[in-house]
Amino acid sequence: MKATIAMVALMALVLSLAVRAETSPDEAKQIYDQMCAGCHGFKGDGGEGHRGGFSPHIGTLANKAYMASVPDEYLAMIIKKGGAAMGKIATMPAWEHKFNDEQVNALVKHIRSFAPAEH
Numbered sequence: 766m767k768a769t770i771a772m773v774a775l776m777a778l779v780l781s782l783a784v785r786a787e788t789s790p791d792e793a794k795q796i797y798d799q800m801c802a803g804c805h806g807f808k809g810d811g812g813e814g815h816r817g818g819f820s821p822h823i824g825t826l827a828n829k830a831y832m833a834s835v836p837d838e839y840l841a842m843i844i845k846k847g848g849a850a851m852g853k854i855a856t857m858p859a860w861e862h863k864f865n866d867e868q869v870n871a872l873v874k875h876i877r878s879f880a881p882a883e884h
């Protein structure tokens with residue numbers, strides 16, 4: 766009985782740690798390079814990293830003027846809801862069931878590094 770309580774307490778602790786864990790920039794880059802670069806390119810310009818003849822080359826994320834014109838909330842929203850829901854090309858998948866808010870926010874930060882606000 767004591768052991769069961771200890772187990773439950775331990776599981777609760779592990780769960781709360783998992784929820785609170787920050788997504789590191791490295792982790793965000795890893796996710797991006799694996800899941801997003803196939804269409805967006807490693808640098809967001811739709812170039813290097815692009816995979817497969819059927820995926821579109823999307824260069825928007827490296828476009829400084831465009832990126833400066835959209836807020837983080839918009840970027841997070843389109844990552845979660847996908848292109849179709851946001852009136853964009855529908856090949857942009859919805860990721861809300863794959864990534865939590867921490868991960869999405871870290872992805873937004875990573876994307877922002879492609880086109881820094883000032884140069």
Ligand code: HEC
Pocket residue numbers: 796797800801802803804805820821823825826840841843844848852853854855856857858860872876
């Ligand atoms: C299968 C191809 C594909 C994959 C994979 C993909 N995207 Fe996209 N993404 C698109 C397309 C297409 C658009 C819409 C471009 C447009 O309409 O101009 C888009 C748009 C976006 C936008 C909004 C840019 C804009 O034009 O407003 C963001 C942000 C974005 N993607 C982030 C991501 C992230 C982060 C991932 C990985 C988790 C990802 N994408 C994976 C194809 C893809």
